[in-house]
Amino acid sequence: MKIRAYTTLALAVSMAGLASCGNSSDTTLSTPTSGNTNISVDESFQPILESQVDTFEGIYERANIDAAYKPEGEVVKELINDSTRIAILSRELTPEEVATIEKNKRIPRTTRIAVDAVALITNPNNPDSLLTLDEVKDIFNGRVKNWNKLEEDTKLGDITIVFDNNNSSTARYVRDSLTTDKKLPQNTFAANSHQALIDYVAQNENALGVIGVNWISDLDDSTAVSFLNKIKVVGISKDPAPLTTESFYQPYQAYIAQQAYPLRRYLYVISTEGRTGLGTGFASFLGGDQGQRIFLKSGLVPATMPVRVVGLRN
Template sequence: MKIKAHSIVLAASMLVLYACGNESDTPLSTPTSGNTNISVDESYQPIIESQVNTFEGIYERADIDASYKPEGEVIKDLLNDSTRIAIISRELTADEVAIIKQNQRIPRSTKIAIDAIALITNPNNPDSLLTLDEVKNIFNGRVKDWSELERSTGSGEITIVFDNNNSSTARYVRDSLTTDQKLPQNTFAAKSHQALIDYVAENENALGVIGVNWISDLDDTTAMSFLNRIKVVGISEDPAPLTTGSFYQPYQAYIAQQVYPLRRNLYVISTEGRTGLGTGFASFLGGDQGQRMILKSGLVPATMPVRVIGLRN
């Protein structure tokens, strides 16, 4: 009888371990070991890929499966509990928090970086300096041709290009730069960042909208290949700038000084119920090594100061 009872207990224990082992944060998972899946806004694929590779290199027993998707798909993954770690450029809304709490989860948000939206044009386009008012007029559909800009020396119907209709860049423009949260008819989605760059590089009248992380890391060969094919637009918040010194590109120092206007924050959202591998990776992103990697990538780390060096003649 004792042997039979022992066998029943052992079998029950194995079933419990098996069931728990199929959750995204299993009992076998620790902050530095096990496996977990995370959903990431594809605007941040370059930096998060580097972070994941570094983390897994340090902690050999850690296995992080990162899925890079449009922002809307990342939010869906978090709400339906198919992931418990999400990396996105906004905090959750009250309705989204309520849905997660209905699933007996408590979301925790940590700001890990300050990011920016970059506007890019064809190298042959002479109009690479825009005021913020002009940018808003383009995205509101009030300016449809390059010749309608005050300082323009070019002409041609503007074509606005996003990576994806459901992307965080499109959502940022709708929320921050348009009056009725609709995009004009001269807008289309290229379906990927590579396709967006290709289109802008091949069409003189295109205006591309891209997360600055794709072009900010000057040590990254992909970013450099992109920069060699496009121009990055400088933007001025002054409606009537007198000099070109009032225009700023999305360089790290200008993002940190808050003089480049199209800024946004980067957050890691965790709904893990305990301290598992996802929580360990989130801590790594906000810790010293993760923040140094963000600094190197050209974004502004949330917890590490950025030195701005002035050069004198």
Template sequence: MIKAAKSLLAMSMLVLAACSGNQEKNQDTSTRGTISISVDESFQPIIESQVNTFEGIYKYAHINAMYKAEGAVIKDLLDDSTRIAILARKLNADEKAVFDKRKLTPRYTRIAIDGVALIVNNKNQDSLLTMKQVKDIFTGKIENWSGINAASKLKNITLVFDNNNSSTARYMRDTLMAGQPLPAGAYASNSHEALIDYVAQNENAIGVIGVNWISDRDDTTSMNFLNKIKVVGISKEENPTSTDSYFQPYQAYIAQGEYPLRRFLYIISTEGRAGLGTGFAAYVASDKGQRIILKSGLVPATMPVRIVGFNNRASSFEQ
């Protein structure tokens, strides 16, 4: 009887040890394990580069990045479907309240400064707009290209977004429209590729797209996109007297603040410990991760950018 009891105890200890070993094995660390992250699809090119490089350095780390519209990414975070999200904004008060109830404090890692680009058809001669004109277009005050240029032969302006629930659509509503709905003629495409193709095929269209889809000059996909469309230059002046007052969303102009449509990019973590998501966030914010962002055409958020020779001045930008 005593022998049987000792045998049972020994077996129980072995089972507990095995279970404990499995839990330790399955629990991710900052450089190993498997996790899923939810990412604003506006930033797919740059985050794909970051994930591929991170996994190349840490061979036991596997990150399943799910690219979705901003609203779907927020939902994943609130539903606890993911504990790592990459977004172009911080959580609002209502969203924070969800985590307050769970006794969780979301942690933010700012990783880049991005621009929202406006693109037009290659045949459109009006590729320079003031911020006032942009606002009037997006609020419906200007509906026809003749409202921009009386000599224009183009007709009604068609606004094109990647998705009605996207971060670029939300950004334009918040920045230019005080949260009001998009104009009735606005059109939502199914993807960034479809958006660019639509603008390339429709002379009346203006597309709204994240800069990182068209900013990496070493990326063939980005260059193919640029060959199909024109990128709009924007002036903050109401009545510019020179084309020098207009700025396209190039890295230097985003860094200097000359290009007006810009936003920050964050990694938001609700991990309660230093897991793989925390390790990935630290990598993206590190020198190596920031250099990938620099190469992509976005502005690194945690390292200074030295800009020489633009507008006859040198300046440094650190955010």
């Protein structure tokens, strides 16, 4: 009886130990196509990642992916704190962030999965929907604060710059790529959601919105179409003195692929999963043929699949 009791206790302790080995994103029963995992996603990419998750779970019925859509800073924090082991971001980790993760005996693996862009949007009543890249930089550096500095005949007033979130990847992109001192001007505000950003621009003639193109690129998505019906998308020219409107490009897929549209950025999946679990399987799906086709359909540029550009002649 004593031997039997000891065996039962040892078995219970062993099972408890196995259960404790799992964490929120890497369970003991997880395989590349089954089990449960959580991922943390930059909310700029919510529309496309929702489509990717739905498709993956539709193919692999035993897979359950819990995706949390958050500002970029929170996504990075969760990856570093091991609250998640799969993150979708528009930037790679810094050397300091990599060192912190490796200090905790985890190895981050980064894969580029798509090319994205940052779009500028204005109110439909704003006649100035074409800006040079130099004018864009002047706006974000605070050198141009009124629409009449760009168009003398306009009746519009002071420019109001609107982001989705102060901690968003679009705000970070603008600071890093378009400003000289890594600071945003005083006339910058946060709408706290993409829907609120779109609504604000649609209702305010002086607004200039900054949004991930993924929210307005998929013309098969009714939400994206409804957003486009409320606003105008700005065309940007890299030429400081363009002679024709043909020098201006909107963030369409072909122009992103050709690098004609200047406000481009990459999309990455970063994994710290210690073994081949469901998170690793989903990351492989995103970089594989099916995931890349979904990026292509959404209006982004897939990282490993060529985009066919068709030229039309009159």
